Amino acid sequence: MGSRVLVVGAGTGVGNNVLRSLRAGDADLTLIGGHHDRFALKKSSADRHYLIHESTHPHFLESLRRVIEREQVDVLIPTSDRDVRRCSDLREEIPCRLFLPSPRVIALCQDKYELTRHLRARGVGAPITYPLEDLASVGPIFDRFAPAELVWCRVRSGNGSTGAIPVKTAAQAQAWIGYWAEMRGVPSTSFTLCEYLPGRDFGGQSLWLDGRPILVKIFERLAYFIGGGSTPSGVSSVAALAKTVDEPRVAEVAQAAVRAADERATGLFGVDLKENAAGEPYVTEINAGRPLAGTNLLDLTGKHNMLVTYVRVALGEPVGMVDERDVAEDFYAVRDLDTLPGIHHADDFFERVHDARVPEDDR
Template sequence: MRRRLLVTGAGTGASDNLIRSLRGGDPSFWIVGVNSDRFVLKKSIADQRYLLPSAESEEFAAALVALVEREDIALVIPTTDVEVSALSEMREALGPRSFLPDRAAIARCQDKHALSAHLAAHAIPIADTRPVTDVDGLPDVFARLGGTPPYWCRARTGSRSLGAAPMRSPEQARAWMLYWEEMRGVPVTSFVVSEYLPGRDFLCQSLWKDGVMLLANSFERLSYFGGESNPSGVSSLSSLAKTVVDTRVLETSRAAVRSLGPRVSGVFSVDLKENRRGVPCVTEINAGRFFIGMTAFDHVSKHNLPLTFVRLALGEPVGLREEYDAVEDYYLVRDLDTRPGVFHADELFEGIETLPEATESAPEGPVA
């Protein structure tokens, strides 16, 4: 019998990348895609598509459970933090058809200040981070952080670098936060200010069962969607990324996830950035979901991580323990309206011609 999976956010890049990865690992999967946006849903590559209420609505849980029963779904896989939270709150209704970290771990990871405080208490490298209680207290926040500007301002919840920008002074931060409060309805108390991390930007995905890391891989962001037009100069969406082998990233990520509980289970996607001393520091953990674009690398790895996730969730043996499945020098290239491309470094010189007189001045993209 074909196993039937349900993937949320159908039609988005995150969902389509995940579905392609799952089909690459096991073409027999029957995949049902759901979304609350009819337009986005229409372009989903799922086998079946259902329009459901938003995961933030009161009607979502009942509608999802009814669909799961109707389509005999074996596993529901979320693709956003909002959907992770919604599924977490209805885990009793879903039973074995969800495979998520526990409620406490999800809640902690979705609050960046709470996570930073927790990791600091467990001696995990982080950026020194301070909560904002009111704009009048910003001079004291900056003084407590010490060091030299800039400092990093961002919202303590949300995704895609919400409210993130470097700040050189309390006055800049005050204006920035008041703008977000007035124009976007984000309260000043939703912000944190932290030490600025200028170094390399890493990602590490890992799969856990009962407190044991079974499988992990790692990547580095090299350039960003909209980075040139964002005040921050970056975003969580990479336009160019590559695979890396870096045991510092692995060990820090493993320690961070392990600190969340003695029997953590599920998938954890950890963001890290190097500080001024070159130490990778955890900036956030996406508990219960894969990174938006990194599943595109699965076909060049030894193990397909989403497929392993499904097998583990369905109670099948996976035969893995503490496996660091990292490879070097594969590049992911993403752009709007195109399917992601993955190329080895050697391939970048195949099928591309140059004019001798233009070689010296032609840009070659980010240096990695």
Template sequence: MKKRVVRALVTGAGTGSSANLIRALRAMSPKPHVVGVNHDRFFLRLSIADANYLTPDPDGGEFTDALLEIIRRERIDVVMATNDNVVKVLSDHRRRYKIDLLLPRRETIDLCQDKYALTEFLRRRNVPVPRTFELKSLRSLNGIFARFSNEGLLWCRTRRGSRSLGATPVANIAQARSWITQWRDLRGVKVSDFTLAEYLPGRHFMVHSLWYKGTMLRTQAVEVLSYFAAGNNPSGIFSMCSLAKTVAAPEAVKVTLRAVEALEKAPTGAFFVELKEDADGVPAITEINAGRFPSGVTALLAVGRDNMVASFAAAAAGEKVSVAAEPHGSAAEYYMVRDIDAVPAVFPAEELLE
């Protein structure tokens, strides 16, 4: 029986995140019809989708109405969000959609978008997370630093937001106070939006898993090797990687699956988990992005026959999707390298020896 063409809608059309998703979708057979949407008319000009629509800003009330009309007009089967703001909007209005959004529960999405609340939730369930404290006021700094007993660097960041918003290592109270007040005074970020946590110096993993009604279809671990603009910020770390590789990381995968199963009894959808190792090599979860694919390493999730992006689209479209041949991730080592204004390149490790 001839398979029908999946009709997919991708938000953030024209951005690198949307382009990565679209290229992964086009590995499907037959190739899907892809519709791109964006509220920014300039980025929309860069879209590689088959059809494109300008929408209202997702933060406004008119976005959902516009999206529903596009879905109706284009006969869309699957919607794929590219950032947490759109995931939140889709989640909050999920009952208005007649198609399966393949999203985790609303409570899960809201929890994961508050990094401190998520850390506390996982800690109470014995899932490894860094010791983390919320900041009530600048006066809280003395007490928080005292709890760490001069153990070295602490990691300072905001409890909400993406792309390493407000994140930096700090060595003492003076540095933390200066960093936080600068964000408060120049960017309007509240002091109470910041947290301080133990600094994890080890390897940085991204583990993505795809679930359908309690069945884990596939997971894949990726190790981040270098970052964009690493030399332009105090930490040398940024949420966007420039070089990464697929790895077999059984401990990181184990922690990831424990976390997802703690969040949901019957998980459904995409879960993107970031972890760092402590000084002893034990991975701990630093954040979870529920309901979307990562913006940077999507190409590594589409390698080979177990294309996770294609599996998501097929499942959302109502097709039967089997558990991957290697459900806990491929042991084959693939590298992904990317740069600004360049299409990400993926190649097997053996090509480095040619």
């Protein structure tokens, strides 16, 4: 009988991507899905589905325990930052395996300003970042950057480029932050102003145990899913088009960032990096304890399925690898609204495609 895995967040894009990766990598797994929203849960691709309380609900643990005990769950996988933090807080009371970083590391990684400050103090490349004390502090902070230089304004927590926008002037930043305060209830102290990074955009997902990297994979974001213009920054951690790449320098910085966050790192770490004007990869955030939304690109290509490896390590099974950089170049993830993410090799884009852009005689 195979292991039994509970995915919290089943039915969402990332939840179903996790289920897809696990099912593709190990058909013997029994996959159980949980979500607090029955409408989202209806889209779950798990074998069994459970309506549970939201992780912020006072009875979340009780509903989780009912599922775990009824289904004899071996491993629980949270798929959002909020669920990671809540499950981490309850780790001593949840009656199944959790494979999470320490509570300190989770809290550090969920505050982008504190993380950036922590990394820079330890020699890991990260953008110069300043926190806001109030709206009036925008002007003095702006003066610290070079004139006419773009500045990145963003909320210091959350994902998907929440509240992020490039600005050229202090007035633009103040207007943006003021709008979020008035219309969205996000205080100015939740924002930071930081160095703008114009270069290539990378992501790295790695699996760790007691400070040792087990498996590392790197990809590059080429285009973004921005919801028809609803992301004014023009970028997002949610890629519409991404590809696997062999970039040792990016992998090295990503691993250095995880080590700097925790010398005894354990669990799954997703590191976002962007190049500065000199082409140096800088760490912009670390998603600690959960799979990246585009995890299929990393699980369905290469020698090793990272999420299946995650489950095996969580259960204490030997996996026979240490610090393995699994590179399968030129695989692409293509994503859009209401479609299953496609994972294709570069050669696939020419199969069964007839080019009608030019006459056949001119080809």
